Amino acid sequence: MSSLRTMCVSLARLFPILPVLACAFVVSMALSETSLAQSSVRPPEGAVNTNSDGAVGGAVPGDALGTTSDSEIWRAVRQGVAGTVSIPDKKAAVLVQSDGESWRLMRNGPLFDFLGLAMIATLILLALFFAIRGRVRVEHGMSGTRIKRFGTIERSAHWLMALSFIILAISGLNISFGRELIMPLMGKEAFGPMAWFLKHTHNYVAFAFMLGLAVAFVLWVVHNIPNGKDLVWFAKGGGMIGKGVHPPAWKFNAGQKVIFWLVMIGGLSLCLSGWALLFPFQHHFFSDTFIALSSIGIDVPAWLGLPEPPYSVIQEQQFNSIWHAIVAVLMVCLIFAHIYIGTIGMEGAFDAMGSGDVDLNWAREHHSLWVEQMEQAEARPSAPAKTQPAE
Amino acid sequence: MKAFLLSIVVLLVVSLGAGFLFHSQFETSAETAFSSGNVRIQ
Numbered sequence: 001m002s003s004l005r006t007m008c009v010s011l012a013r014l015f016p017i018l019p020v021l022a023c024a025f026v027v028s029m030a031l032s033e034t035s036l037a038q039s040s041v042r043p044p045e046g047a048v049n050t051n052s053d054g055a056v057g058g059a060v061p062g063d064a065l066g067t068t069s070d071s072e073i074w075r076a077v078r079q080g081v082a083g084t085v086s087i088p089d090k091k092a093a094v095l096v097q098s099d100g101e102s103w104r105l106m107r108n109g110p111l112f113d114f115l116g117l118a119m120i121a122t123l124i125l126l127a128l129f130f131a132i133r134g135r136v137r138v139e140h141g142m143s144g145t146r147i148k149r150f151g152t153i154e155r156s157a158h159w160l161m162a163l164s165f166i167i168l169a170i171s172g173l174n175i176s177f178g179r180e181l182i183m184p185l186m187g188k189e190a191f192g193p194m195a196w197f198l199k200h201t202h203n204y205v206a207f208a209f210m211l212g213l214a215v216a217f218v219l220w221v222v223h224n225i226p227n228g229k230d231l232v233w234f235a236k237g238g239g240m241i242g243k244g245v246h247p248p249a250w251k252f253n254a255g256q257k258v259i260f261w262l263v264m265i266g267g268l269s270l271c272l273s274g275w276a277l278l279f280p281f282q283h284h285f286f287s288d289t290f291i292a293l294s295s296i297g298i299d300v301p302a303w304l305g306l307p308e309p310p311y312s313v314i315q316e317q318q319f320n321s322i323w324h325a326i327v328a329v330l331m332v333c334l335i336f337a338h339i340y341i342g343t344i345g346m347e348g349a350f351d352a353m354g355s356g357d358v359d360l361n362w363a364r365e366h367h368s369l370w371v372e373q374m375e376q377a378e379a380r381p382s383a384p385a386k387t388q389p390a391e
Numbered sequence: 392m393k394a395f396l397l398s399i400v401v402l403l404v405v406s407l408g409a410g411f412l413f414h415s416q417f418e419t420s421a422e423t424a425f426s427s428g429n430v431r432i433q
Binding site: 163 | 393395397398401402406407408409413416417
């Protein structure tokens, strides 16, 4: 009771100054609101977050009142929170993209190491094969009679594809390995302009490769449809392992068909990923592909430890970059083998793409069914002659 | 040889043509890429 009485006495003493306290409270609140409005960095009312790919859905941590600590805000930024920007490049709304660092570490680290080793290993294997097997000779010797194998259009398409691929490979390898391997040898002053020139060459020669690939597909797809003779060819090792073995084949044998389809599929994949790199942030090839595959039960992101799609446009570019490099180097390894067998690996093979005419004995040993077909066509009265004596 | 030379001609024509068509798209100026007419600072 005594404490209650004491409290009442104290309130009675404060009663005369209550109006003063009330005024002070109102004024302080008003000043506080003015101060808050002037220092606010909140986006204008109705502002739209244009990037919803952030780690917390684009929301500012703690909202605009800043009820979270700085560490929480910066942690969210570090994890990829997206803000709002008024410049055309909306990707700038993400200050830190952690996937970019992972991509950089993988690209400049193990990826390029393995790709470089794959090319070196291919060359070593081909050299070993050549040392063991030697050159595949025409067993019955050159006949002196030649048969037309490829016409001008076919050879032009082949060389268009080949030349553009070689230019793309050299310029692409410079992009990937030039900084580490070439620049120390020639110096920054010379490497810079050379890299600039090769980068632009890579961009524009790509279109010539696309054209060559398309023309070659149209010209040769009919001859590269698999058939039962291909199994026989594989069973006999393509005649490459032992001597005196010549499995029958039409215009393209099974090995050439494998190269054809790998070049077509790999080339198409290179064209698509390259197109996405040329015209960046406009395509979602990986999101679309992974979602389509997951609909039939193939969960590629789970196999590879990747985040689930859909991906941001920046992630798409990173995937494109890695995929483009992997497919390109695999095709370089494949083309090493193709160049080997077309030049030093097999006697008489280069003539097919050189002059277009091959020796009849070479053709009979490697494409016997095709030669029979041509001879039958030649025997018909209406068909023009296909073979001609050597000069 | 004729086929090889023809392929070189086609390669040059296609590459230079692509360069002529797409150079402006590949080389976006900083003015276009990083600013706009309605930039607002609050």
